Amino acid sequence: MENQILNAILIPHIEFTPAYATMFVAVVGTTISPYLFFWQASEEEEDVEKHKIKEIGKGNPVISKNKIKSMRQDTAIGMAFSQLFMWTNRRSGCKGVRTIS
Numbered sequence: 001m002e003n004q005i006l007n008a009i010l011i012p013h014i015e016f017t018p019a020y021a022t023m024f025v026a027v028v029g030t031t032i033s034p035y036l037f038f039w040q041a042s043e044e045e046e047d048v049e050k051h052k053i054k055e056i057g058k059g060n061p062v063i064s065k066n067k068i069k070s071m072r073q074d075t076a077i078g079m080a081f082s083q084l085f086m087w088t089n090r091r092s093g094c095k096g097v098r099t100i101s
Contacts, residue, residue, distance in 0.1 A: 018088045
């Protein structure tokens with residue numbers, strides 16, 4: 001019994017099923033999301049310090065075409081992954097969000 005518990009703790013159980021992929025994305029997403037809010041805020045602060053912006057919303061921001069292209073690619077890739085996972089859920093029989101009452 002103790003050996004089984006130790007194995008379950010140390011050796012991850014991985015399945016290649018849509019349900020497992022959905023749970024994995026949910027756990028990783030809820031773990032990373034709060035961190036990303038703080039990371040984005042610190043990046044904004046670094047930009048303010050780097051460019052010596054005294055007041056947010058004042059002046060004309062300079063954004064290169066490469067930066068805009070990068071933002072579009074980032075958004076498109078994120079949307080593609082979200083659609084892929086939703087499609088996978090639909091194929092596995094998930095028809096919507098269910099709650100426990």
